[in-house]
Amino acid sequence: MPELRHDPIQRRWVIIARERGARPLQFQGELRFPRNPACPFCEGMEGTTPHEIMALGPDGRQPNTPGWELRVVPNKFPALQIEGEPDRRGVGFYDAMNGIGAHEVLIETPRHMLHMAEMSPAQMEAIFFAYQTRLVDLMKDPRFKYVLIFKNYGADAGATIAHPHTQIIATPVTPRTVSDELASARDHFRLKERCLFCDLLAQEMDGGERLVALSDHFAAICPYASRFPYEVMVLPRRHAHDFALEPAERVRDLSRIMHVVMKRLRTALGDPPFNFVFHTAPNTNHHMRRSNYWDTISHDWHWHVEILPRMTQPAGFEWGTGFYINPMAPELAAEHLRKVQVEA
Amino acid sequence: MPELRHDPIQRRWVIIARERGARPLQFQGELRFPRNPACPFCEGMEGTTPHEIMALGPDGRQPNTPGWELRVVPNKFPALQIEGEPDRRGVGFYDAMNGIGAHEVLIETPRHMLHMAEMSPAQMEAIFFAYQTRLVDLMKDPRFKYVLIFKNYGADAGATIAHPHTQIIATPVTPRTVSDELASARDHFRLKERCLFCDLLAQEMDGGERLVALSDHFAAICPYASRFPYEVMVLPRRHAHDFALEPAERVRDLSRIMHVVMKRLRTALGDPPFNFVFHTAPNTNHHMRRSNYWDTISHDWHWHVEILPRMTQPAGFEWGTGFYINPMAPELAAEHLRKVQVEA
Numbered sequence: 190m191p192e193l194r195h196d197p198i199q200r201r202w203v204i205i206a207r208e209r210g211a212r213p214l215q216f217q218g219e220l221r222f223p224r225n226p227a228c229p230f231c232e233g234m235e236g237t238t239p240h241e242i243m244a245l246g247p248d249g250r251q252p253n254t255p256g257w258e259l260r261v262v263p264n265k266f267p268a269l270q271i272e273g274e275p276d277r278r279g280v281g282f283y284d285a286m287n288g289i290g291a292h293e294v295l296i297e298t299p300r301h302m303l304h305m306a307e308m309s310p311a312q313m314e315a316i317f318f319a320y321q322t323r324l325v326d327l328m329k330d331p332r333f334k335y336v337l338i339f340k341n342y343g344a345d346a347g348a349t350i351a352h353p354h355t356q357i358i359a360t361p362v363t364p365r366t367v368s369d370e371l372a373s374a375r376d377h378f379r380l381k382e383r384c385l386f387c388d389l390l391a392q393e394m395d396g397g398e399r400l401v402a403l404s405d406h407f408a409a410i411c412p413y414a415s416r417f418p419y420e421v422m423v424l425p426r427r428h429a430h431d432f433a434l435e436p437a438e439r440v441r442d443l444s445r446i447m448h449v450v451m452k453r454l455r456t457a458l459g460d461p462p463f464n465f466v467f468h469t470a471p472n473t474n475h476h477m478r479r480s481n482y483w484d485t486i487s488h489d490w491h492w493h494v495e496i497l498p499r500m501t502q503p504a505g506f507e508w509g510t511g512f513y514i515n516p517m518a519p520e521l522a523a524e525h526l527r528k529v530q531v532e533a
Numbered sequence: 534m535p536e537l538r539h540d541p542i543q544r545r546w547v548i549i550a551r552e553r554g555a556r557p558l559q560f561q562g563e564l565r566f567p568r569n570p571a572c573p574f575c576e577g578m579e580g581t582t583p584h585e586i587m588a589l590g591p592d593g594r595q596p597n598t599p600g601w602e603l604r605v606v607p608n609k610f611p612a613l614q615i616e617g618e619p620d621r622r623g624v625g626f627y628d629a630m631n632g633i634g635a636h637e638v639l640i641e642t643p644r645h646m647l648h649m650a651e652m653s654p655a656q657m658e659a660i661f662f663a664y665q666t667r668l669v670d671l672m673k674d675p676r677f678k679y680v681l682i683f684k685n686y687g688a689d690a691g692a693t694i695a696h697p698h699t700q701i702i703a704t705p706v707t708p709r710t711v712s713d714e715l716a717s718a719r720d721h722f723r724l725k726e727r728c729l730f731c732d733l734l735a736q737e738m739d740g741g742e743r744l745v746a747l748s749d750h751f752a753a754i755c756p757y758a759s760r761f762p763y764e765v766m767v768l769p770r771r772h773a774h775d776f777a778l779e780p781a782e783r784v785r786d787l788s789r790i791m792h793v794v795m796k797r798l799r800t801a802l803g804d805p806p807f808n809f810v811f812h813t814a815p816n817t818n819h820h821m822r823r824s825n826y827w828d829t830i831s832h833d834w835h836w837h838v839e840i841l842p843r844m845t846q847p848a849g850f851e852w853g854t855g856f857y858i859n860p861m862a863p864e865l866a867a868e869h870l871r872k873v874q875v876e877a
Contacts (some may be wrong), residue, residue: 191613191632193706201709204612204632268548268858270534282736283757288535288548339850347850356850362537365545365855392626413627416852466853495853506683506691506700508760509810509839511709514612 196414197377197385198370203414203513221344229265230352232257232299239263242293243322245315259315260296261323267292268358275332275361291327291359295319301352306455310448316355317444320467323357324433328472333359335367335471343462346499363471370468371490378489386491387428399523401453404446406439411519411526418500418517419458419526421450424493432469432492447494452531454498462499468492540758541721541729542714547758547857565688573609574696576601576643583607586637587666589659603659604640605667611636612702619676619705635671635703639663645696650799654792660699661788664811667701668777672816677703679711679815687806690843707815714812715834722833730835731772743867745797748790750783755863755870762844762861763802763870765794768837776813776836791838796875798842806843812836
């Protein structure tokens with residue numbers, strides 16, 4: 190019997206249809222990447238990107254020259270433009286604003302093809318510290334309500350360049366999915382005076398059947414109402430609402446558990462396309478703080494990372510309905526991910 | 534300057550980033566279909582499907598034999614199971630229910646490869662009447678809160694079989710996207726005592742720049758805050774909340790405008806994968822009617838069809854954020870679709 194499960198965070202139902210694919214899946218397709226003979230993100234190609242915003246490398250290296258370990262540059266084809274004001278306005282019946290924001294690319298390594306699972310712990314640490322640095326910096330701009338950190342890996346996950354990179358987009362609005370989750374968390378807190386995610390995690394730690402990995406400060410689980418096979422959520426074990434505020438020790442620990450999850454996914458599944466997305470707090474640094482709206486956010490919100498392997502072309506109707514059919518029970522996925530042997 | 538546009542129905546913001554792709558697009562990929570040498574939907578293969586629920590064909594044809602023009606059969610690998618009760622329950626912190634429902638396949642034609650654009654007007658009519666027949670029939674079952682009618686065309690749109698078909702899924706819950714839209718429509722009606730969609734359509738008819746086609750009873754527009762290039766919405770010109778209640782003349786007219794839209798999309802874009810989804814009223818026939826919840830639905834809800842060409846692999850992060858970047862201004866898409874020459 191298929192089962193309908195309710196996601197308490199997104200407040201949507203998902204069909205877990207085990208009968209449609211009970212065995213652990215392995216990625217069957219070919220990892221597609223668009224061809225790009227002259228990769229703009231490779232070492233030596235620094236002149237082809239806009240000027241770098243930050244970089245890690247040896248002392249004395251000149252900006253936009255080789256020798257770096259990690260670079261952040263503006264996206265050459267940005268979805269949003271850095272100059273200007275949002276200028277929110279009515280257009281007859283509709284609403285519009287200017288597409289201002291930031292669109293940055295974090296080039297994770299000078300090496301053209303390197304899966305996160307294959308990186309060194311030091312490289313992973315450098316990447317996650319850089320995420321936080323950019324987040325903190327972009328949140329200084331009062332025009333930006335939200336900063337999205339996300340990674341597309343493989344053409345089927347939306348990547349247009351194979352070279353390992355993460356995108357960072359600062360937006361003048363909070364994305365719909367995040368504001369929906371903020372609302373769920375707020376409603377739960379009002380009712381229970383407890384954090385929704387802390388309650389969720391308590392139940393997951395209790396049963397353990399959907400647990401993938403634990404580190405000192407983080408837990409990785411396959412969500413109860415997973416939309417996709419092998420979906421993983423990584424969240425702080427102790428309540429925390431804002432990735433920007435995490436101390437160095439916890440950022441380092443996050444890079445470790447993400448490394449573990451990447452290795453387990455890669456070993457279990459082959460080399461599937463995937464996305465990951467940070468759901469951190471909106472930018473409460475500025476004028477928003479003066480309203481009451483964010484008064485309880487440090488209590489009711491709990492930041493986390495969603496990792497979405499793209500094993501299957503999801504039935505397209507999900508776009509039109511928000512209704513997901515997942516052929517893989519999250520308990521089976523978690524068990525598979527726990528059991529695969531990976532190097533420490 | 535990119536523009537952020539607010540979708541008043543889904544209440545989400547979309548980035549219209551013209552700079553990222555200002556020219557009319559043509560589908561560049563290969564229309565992928567999974568291989569299926571022995572197609573279970575072809576004529577002569579009636580024995581390979583579950584027993585038919587309805588069919589159109591000559592008088593005297595025996596069920597599950599050749600000679601049909603259109604067949605509806607249960608899905609052989611259903612996402613939901615027909616027998617049983619929902620049995621909604623708590624699972625510790627979580628909520629679950631049994632995956633009961635119906636999952637039917639409407640085989641649109643005996644011909645193995647035939648785009649809707651290439652079908653005869655009579656065939657299109659037959660298909661849309663069959664949609665309504667199945668909808669009306671499934672809504673007699675009080676266990677079903679919603680009936681989804683949707684089509685996946687091409688592997689990149691989630692189709693697993695090339696033979697032209699539509700899926701019909703009856704669910705024990707209303708899909709999230711539809712319930713979000715119902716809430717927007719209800720809020721608008723409370724504020725204005727007018728239908729949200731009627732207001733939207735009035736503005737679209739006034740300007741006309743996003744209009745694709747008009748028939749006697751329907752309008753086809755590219756939505757103001759389109760998520761995807763060449764997204765099209767078809768909606769009744771006069772207020773109507775339930776596709777199941779439409780008289781025959783209007784169903785016939787719907788099949789005509791859908792035919793026109795299919796021809797225009799096919800001529801303008803090549804042969805891209807696409808989805809379409811009906812957003813009709815939830816099943817208010819039964820116990821729901823006894824609550825006050827649906828009292829105003831005939832006033833505040835306006836049924837429609839969403840058509841979503843899958844021209845581009847959408848940036849994967851949309852799954853995690855609900856934030857869409859559309860490189861194609863809907864005004865340009867509508868102009869292109871209006872201008873292409875198609876046979877009447």
